[in-house]
Amino acid sequence: MLRRSIAVELEVTKELNKLLHSVETAYLNIVREVVEYAVKNNVLNATQLHKLFYHKYRDEYPGLHTHLVVQAIRQASEIAKSFVERRRKGLAQKPYPEVRSVSIRFVVTAWSYEEFVKSIAPVRLSLSLLVGRRFEVWLRPHKRFWRYWWRVLTGEARLASTLIIKRKANRWYAVFVFEIKPREEEPKSIISYDINENTVTVNRIDLPSTVDKVADWNRQYMVPELYTIKTDFGRLARRYERIRNVIIEKLKPEFALPSSNYVNVTNTREFRKRVKHLRERVRKVGRVRQIANELTKAPAIIITEELGDNPQESMIEGAVKTS
Incomplete structure (x- = not known):
């Protein structure tokens, strides 16, 4: 089932604005303290954290609604689990996650x-x-x-x-x-596709949708419609690779070692601060959605191939072997 999040602005009075700020501050304090404890003591289960902290924060914030305390503890559990997982993969360098802001949840x-x-x-x-x-x-x-x-x-x-x-x-x-809720419709075509570096090749066969087509079946309905969709993923990746290399070369003098070597610039905060403003991921996701929209304009049976968990690496290995 697809999900869509829609943000709507609230018309808050000065009194309600102050109240929301105070609730947010208390909510944020609970999340920060529980996250720090969860990561330090490796207690990530929301139920265990609830037993440890619920009564403490009910006494500390007696005016705060009960469900907000519960939701803050659950949100802290989710943040701690995500941080531990990222640290296990080597993507987190800090000892504890830095929780700067929170979203207040209401059941x-x-x-x-x-x-x-x-x-x-x-x-x-x-x-x-x-x-x-x-x-x-x-x-x-x-x-x-x-x-x-x-x-x-x-x-x-x-x-x-x-x-x-x-x-x-x-x-x-x-x-x-x-x-x-997904719409259930009768398929009108069969689609298969092949993903290349800069294009997506689409093969579409229209299915008979009326009784007349079934009765007058002949070869013309089996002639596939073959066309390509230009994606330029390869050119886009090479372009952003050049941009990242320029950023690395500019930052190298700031991270030079006495041995005339350099620190791995890609692991530095300055590099991440500059790279996060690039729109590579947004553009790639946008093009993927355009292709998906093109393939699903009409209800169809889509035939896909088993790409595995990391198709990029397998494609690169295949290209190296053939060369």
Whole structure:
């Protein structure tokens, strides 16, 4: 099932803004402390962390709603697991993860969206922030939100039970998660494809969709439609490789050793700070989505090959052997 997250800005008053800031601060403190303990003592199970810290933080933050304490501990468990996994793979250099910001999660019993069906615009949320109190806040819905909400009303999608409240640039946003039900349609064609360095070759055979085609079956319906989609993945990879090499050469003098060698620049913070602004991943993902959209415009049976876990390495090895 596909999921789509839609962020909608909240219209908060000054009093509610202060309250959200205080709740976020308490939530962040809980996450940071639990994460540090979990990584240090290798206690990653959310249930064990709940038993260790729940009563402590209920006493420390008596006004904070119970579900927020529970969600903060669970979120800390997820962060700790992710950090330990990255450290095991050699992708994390720090002893502890640095938690700079958090997203406040609300379970289904801690927020209300019944107003959605009754209201036209704008809509209103009801949030449980403090013990025994609910706070109402207005939304600023936009076109994308209404498009997915219409799918909920028509039964094509379902709203997830968890709501996320997040602050960005001193503005508060409610993040709704929509679970989109896949459409079931009769396939109209069979598609196979071959991925090359800079192109994707597509072979499409249209299936008979009417009784007349079945009755008048002949060879013309078996003639495949063969075409290629230009991706330029190879050129894109080489281009960004040249850009990264230029960055490495510029940073090398700053990391020179007395033995006239250099520190591995790619492991430095300065290199990562510059590389993160490159749009290589975004462009590659965008092109992949364009190809997927092209192949799935009409319902079809798609035939794929077994590429394995790391197809790039196998393709490189095959190219080396043939050369």
